[in-house]
Amino acid sequence: MRILLIADAFNSLTQRVHAELGDGGHQVGVELVTRETPLLDVVRRHAPDLIVAPMLTTPVPREVWSAHTCLIVHPGPVGDRGPSSVDWAVHLGAERWGVTVLQANDEMDAGDIWAAVDCAVPEVGKSDLYRNEIADAAVEAVLAAVERVASGTYRPQPQDSLPEAARTGRPRPPLRQDLRRIDWHHDPTDTVVRTLRAADSRPGVRDELLGGTWYLHGGHPEDTLTGRPGELLATRCGAVCRATADGAVWIPELRPPRRPGGPGTVKLPATLALGDRLPPLPEVPAPLDAGDRPRTWTDIRYREDGRAGFLEFAFPGGAMSTDHCRRLLAAYRHACSRPTSVLVLGSRRDFFSNGIHLNVIESATDPAAEAWDNLNAMDDLVHAVLTTTDRLVVAALGGNAAAGGVMLALAADEVWCRAAAVLNPHYRLLGLYGSEYWTYTLPGRAGARVAAELTRRALPLTAAAGQRLGLVDRIVDCDPQDFAPQTTHLAVRLASSSAVQARIAAKKAERERDEAERPLAAYREDELARMHRIFFDPEHPHHALRRAFVRKEPVTGTPEHLRTAPAG
Known part of the structure; x- marks a missing residue:
């Protein structure tokens, strides 16, 4: 088939879908689009048999989806709606999540369902989950949906026709900074880690630190170092360790806020980002062989x-x-x-x-x-x-x-x-x-x-x-999750x-x-x-x-x- 991928960016999921469809013998083109993109003209130029949107935050115009089958990949289970689906999965500590491939229509994430695949949610950051378990489920769902479209006989299922038990997700609002706020004096380590991991790539967790405003990116639990909640305790490999209500967390990266009208800011190793603001702190190395030590982080x-x-x-x-x-x-x-x-x-x-x-x-x-x-x-x-x-x-x-x-x-x-x-x-x-x-x-x-x-x-x-x-x-x-055990077995053999x-x-x-x-x-x-x-x-x-x-x-x-x- 001639398949056109439309996406906000050629990100990891778009790349994987592109490569998997190419391996399947399809002719695949890509268009990176914004709200200003004349999408109908773009589609006419490609003349695709099918349009797939692996990562798209802008609505598809009616004149496009009414003339072409357009599949939207939504990183949430059936019934889930909203732009922060994977963030919510990590923020809530969900054990299972999923990916739904929907047909585009007038309402975001509300179209008929072509395929749905669920997946586990391990204790990892949002971006890791997205590139791995979510991407695995997305590819499985996309390939199934493409095969169903190619058959010419499959009819997608309207969401409101599904039994309640099949609609495991629900509409959720954007996960904004007021919902991500950390209370360093009362939140336990597990809550802080989950909050940080739900924002690890973007947008980060907005917070105050050393007299400045920062976005905190990534979080790992620490079970040995303790101190007054909110204070910095140590550094390690560019990360800073910050005390929680019952322990501490390692924060690998920080990003300053963007100034009005200024360029985008970049994530940096935390100690590099803080620079001269960083007070004298002990550099606490972790041994290469951590063995059975309590939870601690090292890269x-x-x-x-x-x-x-x-x-x-x-x-x-x-x-x-x-x-x-x-x-x-x-x-x-x-x-x-x-x-x-x-x-x-x-x-x-x-x-x-x-x-x-x-x-x-x-x-x-x-x-x-x-x-x-x-x-x-x-x-x-x-x-x-x-x-x-x-x-x-x-x-x-x-x-x-x-x-x-x-x-x-x-x-x-x-x-x-x-x-x-x-x-x-x-x-x-x-x-x-x-x-x-x-x-x-x-x-x-x-x-x-x-x-x-x-x-x-x-x-x-x-x-x-x-x-x-x-x-x-x-x-x-x-x-x-099985890659490390399997490679260990193969290497020992x-x-x-x-x-x-x-x-x-x-x-x-x-x-x-x-x-x-x-x-x-x-x-x-x-x-x-x-x-x-x-x-x-x-x-x-x-x-x-x-x-x-x-x-x-x-x-x-x-x-x-x-x-x-x-x-x-």
């Missing part, structure tokens, strides 16, 4: 199971600053000092990595210098992985990866992906050439022609497509296999042959020379593209590469 952990080591990391939004890269490299070197034959890198769920930290770069006094430091720190980490020849290294992608994050994964000997992961192995949309030794690893896995095509087209790939192209070695088809030492010897010999043919230093030097010209040229388009990306500037049109994509 890097190491554990072992037999001859398999697991270096787990999870950075907000998948972005890796200079500090993140350097701390992860130190942890990697520690992991390599351990007597293991397999080392697994990755988060337990959600993002693997999206490469360098554009927010930190944008906010730096000298963005070019910060970008250069960040890229070199990322390159140092990738180089360490590429030159590990005494054990097998596995990149475990429980969630999405993009740009330098994909290249970090490709530096490993094997790439294991959860079936739902989306890969964006390119840099072009931000005007970058790229580094992270991609000119060595990407052609080495996919071949020069495919590597050039992937970086030129700049489109998302499913894990299955990545496997067909040679970027992925194993697909783990499981729920998000690999580490204990009789062939593991022969494979380690073979990879060492291959690395020596490749180094003799062209040293890794030559790839790095060439990539960095190109990136240096970009970073330090104030007129280069990258700077405007970076600024628009991190400050969430309004859509000004649809990039041409999204308008039409070949099937499959």
Whole structure:
């Protein structure tokens, strides 16, 4: 079918729906729209068989939905209405939620139902839930709805014809800041964490701290540190620890409010955002091996199971600053000092990595210098992985990866992906050439022609497509919560296999042959020379593209590469 996706942004769900429909053989185009977009003209230009809106906050005009079947993906169970559905799921502590695919009509979220799928709600942040359990349910529902539309015989169900028991959701208002307010003197830790997680990506929780107004992003419970409710107790890895009525929480990121008429503001590691406002506080590190300690947060952990080591990391939004890269490299070197034959890198769920930290770069006094430091720190980490020849290294992608994050994964000997992961192995949309030794690893896995095509087209790939192209070695088809246990089982089995030492010897010999043919230093030097010209040229388009990306500037049109994509 010719399918047109209309969306506010090419966000994670839109990308996944785009990639899954393409894998299914459909011809998929995308249009990014606003209330001012002449949608009828856009639709006439595409002449689609079907319109799907994976993420749309603006109403579809009557002249469009009355002439074309238009499916709206609503991230809530049947009967749910309103713009804050996933926020409410986390805020209320729901155990189950769902996704409903509706036919567009005059009333938002009230159309006939083409498909509905429910899902679990684990104790994670809103954005993690949205990218994983909600996205899994959404894709299942969209694929079912598309198949039903294609059949020509299925009739969607009017919502008011369903029995009461089938309408598990209800209309809810927007979750505004007055409903998100934290009472630090009375709210227990679990309530504070749930409130923070329900706003972790956007909009954050508006609050007063150290004489200023901030949006707080993300929250993790702390069971050991305590103090006067509301006061800051400690720092760790850029986060601040703040006391609650019965304990404390770690808050990784802060964002200042937007000034009237000013540009959008960006989330930053909390200590960086606070800057000189931050009073002297103890930096309380967490050991790499947290073991059975009470609840506490850290963004890097190491554990072992037999001859398999697991270096787990999870950075907000998948972005890796200079500090993140350097701390992860130190942890990697520690992991390599351990007597293991397999080392697994990755988060337990959600993002693997999206490469360098554009927010930190944008906010730096000298963005070019910060970008250069960040890229070199990322390159140092990738180089360490590429030159590990005494054990097998596995990149475990429980969630999405993009740009330098994909290249970090490709530096490993094997790439294991959860079936739902989306890969964006390119840099072009931000005007970058790229580094992270991609000119060595990407052609080495996919071949020069495919590597050039992937970086030129700049489109998302499913894990299955990545496997067909040679970027992925194993697909783990499981729920998000099951990814870590399943990869642990697979890694332990690999580490204990009789062939593991022969494979380690073979990879060492291959690395020596490749180094003799062209040293890794030559790839790095060439990539960095190109990136240096970009970073330090104030007129280069990258700077405007970076600024628009991190400050969430309004859509000004649809990039041409999204308008039409070949099937499959």
